[in-house]
Structure formats: C-alpha cells, structure tokens
Amino acid sequence: MKPETVLGIKYREEPTAKLQEWLKEYAAIAAEFPGAEDLAQRLSKRAEKAGELITERNRPEPPSSSHDDMYYIEMAKIMDDMEASFDGDFPLGNEADASFAGCYFSVLELAEIQCGLHHLIVAGRFNGYNFDVLVRKGFLAELYEDWSEAVRCYEGVSTSKSVQEREDECRRKMAIEGKRCYEKALAFMESGEWNEVFAPLNRAADMGNPDAMVDLALARVYGQYGCAKDLQEALTLLRAAAKKDNARACFALCHLHDSGVYEVQAAEAKEMCEKAAGLGDEKAKARLADGFDLRPIREILQEQIDKGNIDALWQMAQLCKKENDETGAAGWFNKAIEAGQVDALLSVAAVYLDKNGGFYNKELARQYLRRATDGGSVQAIIALADSELADTDIPFWQQAAQLRNLEYSEKQPKRKIREQHKKQMAWYRLAAEAGDTDAMNALGMAYHLGYPETRDDREAFLWASRAADAGDGSAMYQTAHLYENGFGTDRDIDAALLLYTEAAEQGVRSAMIRLYEIYTEGLLHIQPDGKKAAHYLWLSGERRD
Structure with missing residues (x-):
C-alpha cells in the first residue's frame, strides 16, 4: 500500500498535519477501548512510518544520482518493500479497500474501521440524491460480510466505475460464499445431521445460490430442517431462483400449482414447466404432455367447491x-x-x-x-x-420459572390462578401429543420445576427429549440439563455435552454459557479446554467490550 494511501493524502502533499490527525484518533480509541489498544498502537507506528517515507520521498534527489540507473533500480526496490510493509490483516489493510473507503469516511471513522469498531459508524439516511450514503452503507455491509446487502446498496449508484467494481467483487464473493455454504449444508444432509442444515442453507440462499434457494424454499413449504412454514417466502425464493434459470425452481413452482397452491396460477405453472423442460428437466417434459387448466382461478375453485372441497371455500x-x-x-x-x-x-x-x-x-x-x-x-x-387464563397474562411455564428462586412461603400464587394454569397446561399436553414442540418445551419446564402440577422429572425428560429429537434448540438445552444432573433419567455427561453443543450451534445462549463453564472448570471426565471455553464465551456475547 502506498504511504499516501495510509494517510489519505495526495502525492507530494506534506504529511505532518494529516499524520497528527490520525495519531490523535488512534490515541482516543486506545484510551476508550482497551481491547483495541494494541492494534491502535500498531497502526500509530504504521502511520508514523508512512509519514517518514513520504517526507523522505519529497526531499530533492541527490545531484550525483540523477544519471545513475542503479540508484533508481535500488530505490524502486526499497520503496516497493516499504509499501508492502503497510499491508495488514486488519480492515482497510489493503490498497483497494483503503483507497475506496478513504473517499467516503472521515479519519475518525476510518480509524474505527481499522480497529474493528465499525459498529459505531452511522451510514446516514439516503434522500434520493446523496449517493455517498448508499456507498457508505454498502461498504459497512462488506465489513460484516453481508455481500448481498452491499450489492443492493452499490446497485443504486450506477454512475461510478469504482462502485461498479466493488459491486462486481461483492457478487464474486457472494458466489464463492454461497457455494461453500451450500456444500456444507449438503454434507450435513448426507450425514443425516438434519439439525445442522438450516444455518448454512439459509446463508447460501442469502448469497444467491439458486440450488440453496430452492432447498430453503421447499423447507419453508414443508417445515423441514427446523424451518417454520412460510409459503410466501417459499414462492419468493423459487421465483428468484427461476429467474436465474434454475430448472428445479421452475418445476417446483409447477408442482406447487399441481398440489393446489392457488397462488401459483396455471399460466405461471405452464410457463415455468416449459422453461424447466427447455433447461433439460425430464419431469417437466413429461408434465407438459398432461397440459394445464388455464381457466380463471375462480372457475377452478368453484369446481373444487362443487366437489365438496371446504379448503376451496x-x-x-x-x-x-x-x-x-x-x-x-x-x-x-x-x-x-x-x-x-x-x-x-x-x-x-x-x-x-x-x-x-x-x-x-x-x-x-x-x-x-x-x-x-x-x-x-x-x-x-x-x-x-x-384462553383459560382470566386473572393473569403469565402462562404456566413462565410462572414456574419465576417461582424457581423464591422462598417456599412465596411460591404459592392464588389458588384460582394455579387452577387456571392447570387447565392451560392440560391443553398444552394435547398440543404436545399432536407434535407441537413449543408445547413440549413448556411441559418439560413445568414438570421439572413443579408448577402448576407436582414435580415429575420423568415427565419433564419425556417431553423435553421429544422436542429435542424434533430439532428444537431450547429443548436440547433442557434435555442436556436433565442428563447432566440425572433428573428423570440416568446421568449421562456425554449425552449432555452433545446436546449442549447442538443447542449452542442453534444459537441458544444458555447452552453457550454452560459449555463455557464446563470447559473452564471441567466436569467428571471432561477435561478443561481453554480454547473451547473462550470460543463459547465469545459466542455468548458475555464480557465483550
């Protein structure tokens, strides 16, 4: 990186004033954020070194060297080595990023970005004319590796060649990240680790990977991989993937129409089927032979109603x-x-x-x-x-949690409220028996804590483990706690550790904290592991500056 880029000045410009501005901001960051102190000091020395090099360059050349070719060759090599020494693994540590960002951010903001404090920077509000705000938003999105958001921002600034180049680079990174995450999701599918599929699959879809978009859409249709059903999001994903000429997406839209999803009307289904066939999909070619009912949707629904289909009503x-x-x-x-x-x-x-x-x-x-x-x-x-709750808005499982740390004399809510909670809990049992994991979680917590019914850890383990088997992260944490302590089941530290880990990977913060404690202190045959402890502490967000 050129020393002028380090300080954000023009070639041959005197560096002293700008250098002092950088040093002032680095000192302020080091004083306010102890975690960034070492990097701020390193960057200060780097800035001072850049200032010295610029000053040296600005001095007149020695007369004796004016016709000495070896002098110029040697000096060029020295300058190249010096410039390479300014590069680094911190944000803005390369020439392209530093040159680009230097046009849109102040010295204070650039120093914050370099020190990893870009979350402090406000991009501003776009008013239709100030394209700098879009560029700032795009660059901040890049720092968070949110390439798709960066592309959306840069797309709004079509008049700048440098911004177009950034947009193209972000699209390239999106493609690479999308492929990597989709391959990771496929590996989890192949190994049967269904609980691990959603995170990489969702990330790949966000990166615009068309196959991932199709798989996520189908998961939204059928409620797979821990996804909530969401038909509208599924259709949005499929239509976006179809625009990318993905044959699976095209035929999936056709199939949804055939399955009775009236949001995909016959004309669209026919168009998508023809496109899929043109892309080589054999199922689509066979489906075309059956033809499509292109009548208005009202006419089709009326026919279904006449046949007794109450969903058509x-x-x-x-x-x-x-x-x-x-x-x-x-x-x-x-x-x-x-x-x-x-x-x-x-x-x-x-x-x-x-x-x-x-x-x-x-x-x-x-x-x-x-x-x-x-x-x-x-x-x-x-x-x-x-609806059983007439005298409180607190559901039975939250009431159980609130009573956990109170003295016994304080544990008893009014009798009528307890009776209402018992009725509510009875309904939740029916929902749990019908497969609702949230209801299973609620029952597990209530039975373990002993409210509103008598404590029964066998029942607690039964419902928590059923929800955990269904892929629910909170239930995995509950079940791990029961395994760890032998509540309602035989004590099994290995099973507990496995479930804590799976829950943490699904984002359950309590599981992250418990893993930090286990790897810090050890637990029976589980030995302390400082690296893992630090990893889960960082994930939890605890004790961050």
Whole structure:
C-alpha cells in the first residue's frame, strides 16, 4: 500500500498535519477501548512510518544520482518493500479497500474501521440524491460480510466505475460464499445431521445460490430442517431462483400449482414447466404432455367447491379479498365457517379474542376454537389453552420459572390462578401429543420445576427429549440439563455435552454459557479446554467490550 494511501493524502502533499490527525484518533480509541489498544498502537507506528517515507520521498534527489540507473533500480526496490510493509490483516489493510473507503469516511471513522469498531459508524439516511450514503452503507455491509446487502446498496449508484467494481467483487464473493455454504449444508444432509442444515442453507440462499434457494424454499413449504412454514417466502425464493434459470425452481413452482397452491396460477405453472423442460428437466417434459387448466382461478375453485372441497371455500374468500370484492369475500368466508374450515374458524375466533376490536366475546371465540380443534388444528388447541387464563397474562411455564428462586412461603400464587394454569397446561399436553414442540418445551419446564402440577422429572425428560429429537434448540438445552444432573433419567455427561453443543450451534445462549463453564472448570471426565471455553464465551456475547 502506498504511504499516501495510509494517510489519505495526495502525492507530494506534506504529511505532518494529516499524520497528527490520525495519531490523535488512534490515541482516543486506545484510551476508550482497551481491547483495541494494541492494534491502535500498531497502526500509530504504521502511520508514523508512512509519514517518514513520504517526507523522505519529497526531499530533492541527490545531484550525483540523477544519471545513475542503479540508484533508481535500488530505490524502486526499497520503496516497493516499504509499501508492502503497510499491508495488514486488519480492515482497510489493503490498497483497494483503503483507497475506496478513504473517499467516503472521515479519519475518525476510518480509524474505527481499522480497529474493528465499525459498529459505531452511522451510514446516514439516503434522500434520493446523496449517493455517498448508499456507498457508505454498502461498504459497512462488506465489513460484516453481508455481500448481498452491499450489492443492493452499490446497485443504486450506477454512475461510478469504482462502485461498479466493488459491486462486481461483492457478487464474486457472494458466489464463492454461497457455494461453500451450500456444500456444507449438503454434507450435513448426507450425514443425516438434519439439525445442522438450516444455518448454512439459509446463508447460501442469502448469497444467491439458486440450488440453496430452492432447498430453503421447499423447507419453508414443508417445515423441514427446523424451518417454520412460510409459503410466501417459499414462492419468493423459487421465483428468484427461476429467474436465474434454475430448472428445479421452475418445476417446483409447477408442482406447487399441481398440489393446489392457488397462488401459483396455471399460466405461471405452464410457463415455468416449459422453461424447466427447455433447461433439460425430464419431469417437466413429461408434465407438459398432461397440459394445464388455464381457466380463471375462480372457475377452478368453484369446481373444487362443487366437489365438496371446504379448503376451496377459504381460498375463494381470500381471492375475493385480494380482488377487493368485499361482498364475495364475506359470503365465501361465512360458507367456510359453516363447513368447519379450520383457517376460517381460527380467523373469526381471533376477532372475538381481540379486546381492542369491539367484538370481544371469549365464549364465542372458544366455540369456534373447539370446532377448529375438532378439525385437527394445534393452533386452536394453544389458543384454547391461553384462553383459560382470566386473572393473569403469565402462562404456566413462565410462572414456574419465576417461582424457581423464591422462598417456599412465596411460591404459592392464588389458588384460582394455579387452577387456571392447570387447565392451560392440560391443553398444552394435547398440543404436545399432536407434535407441537413449543408445547413440549413448556411441559418439560413445568414438570421439572413443579408448577402448576407436582414435580415429575420423568415427565419433564419425556417431553423435553421429544422436542429435542424434533430439532428444537431450547429443548436440547433442557434435555442436556436433565442428563447432566440425572433428573428423570440416568446421568449421562456425554449425552449432555452433545446436546449442549447442538443447542449452542442453534444459537441458544444458555447452552453457550454452560459449555463455557464446563470447559473452564471441567466436569467428571471432561477435561478443561481453554480454547473451547473462550470460543463459547465469545459466542455468548458475555464480557465483550
């Protein structure tokens, strides 16, 4: 890196004033942030060295050397070596980054970036004319390795060649990172480590990897890899991947249409199927032979309704609502309610449970929720459970946690509240038996802490371990705690350590802290490991400057 770039000055410019400005900012950072002191001091020496080199360069050449070719060759080599010594592994430690950022950030901000304090910098607010704000946002996104956000920012500044070059470089990094993360996700799939798939898969999709976008979209459709179901996000991902000419994405959209997802209408499904076939997808080629029903969606839904499909009643109501046909929406909505369609029943129950909506009626709401429960809705079971609470807003598992550290004399809430919590807990058991992991977690905590029912660690372990087996991170932590202490099961430190680790990798902070404690102090045959302890302490965010 050129010494002029280090200080942010022009060639042949006198460096003293700018050098003093840099040294002042480095000193301020070292005083305020002890963790950055060593780097700030190293950067100060680097700046002083750059100032000395610039001063030396600015001096007149010796007359005796004016025609000495060897002098120039030797000096050029010395200067190249000196310039190389300014490069470093800290942010802005290379010529390209330093030159680019120097145009958009102040000396104070540049010093903060170099010392890893870029979270302190405010990019500003974009007003439609100040493109510098977009560039600042883009560069800060790069520092966080959020290449996709950087690209979005740089795309808004099409008039600058240097910004275009940054955008192209970010796209290259996105492709590399996307491929790396997708390969990592595939490795977890192949080894059957399904709980580990989501994080790298989501990262790869964010980086624009089309295959990862398809896999994540399908996970959102079917609720795989610990993903919550989200059809709209799934469609967004598939359509974006289809634009990248991904045959799997194109055919997946066609398949969703065939599966009854009316948001993908026949015309789009046909177009996507043709595109997938053109890209060589054999399934798409076979599907084209069956043809597509290109009738209006209303006509298709009406046909389904005539065949007795009650879900089509709800879909017709939503279609009318989308088309601003309020009368039609209300009519089909009422028919869906009469037929016992679960989404319609949940929707009207939510209206009656809204205390601020003007239609609050708890008993009516419970009637609709019971009907939805009969239709197999776990969401309705949870809503019925929560409706049992008349004198408190605190659910039973939170009440159990709050009572944990109190004296026995303080442990007993009012009898009527305890009875309400018992009723709520009974509903949650039904939800847990239907496969809801949040309900399993709540039961595990309540049984272990002994509220509102009598403590029963076997029940606690049963429900916590079921949720852990389903991939729930919080349940993994609960189960690990039970294994570690032998509550409700045989003590098994190895199983506990494995589950703590899996929970920590899913972002459960309590698991990170417990792993830090275990690797700091050791636990039975688990030996202390300073490196691992430091790793989990850092992940938890505890004790950071």
